[in-house]
Amino acid sequence: MEIPSRGLSATAAGPSEAEKTACRLEISGIVQGVGYREWLVKTALRTGLTGWVRNLRDGRVEAHVEGLDGSIRQLIEACWRGPSHARVTDVRASRVAPEHAEDFRRLPTA
Secondary structure, three states: OOOOOOOOOOEOOEOOHHHOEEEEEEEEEEOOOOOHHHHHHHHHHHOOOEEEEEEOOOOOEEEEEEEOHHHHHHHHHHHHHOOOOOEEEEEEEEEOOOOOOOOEEEOOOO
């Protein structure tokens, strides 16, 4: 999914809530048992995003990410690579309502 650029800019104090957007990601392939969730937490935090990540019982990884469009696009591109032992076959992204997360965390399997 392409997240269109809306020409948003962050202020010195950081992006306002109005500038943030949210996206749900579903990552398929060999993405469980290879450190994908921990990698995603670190990558999201480095990119300035908030949200969560969890394994799904069907073998996929699901994530909810919030932040600036450009940062979310960067994360989606990175998700195709993942950690070294992952083999990603698909990354599906869809816009969702923000949950106003304050950090990025790993949740239990759903």
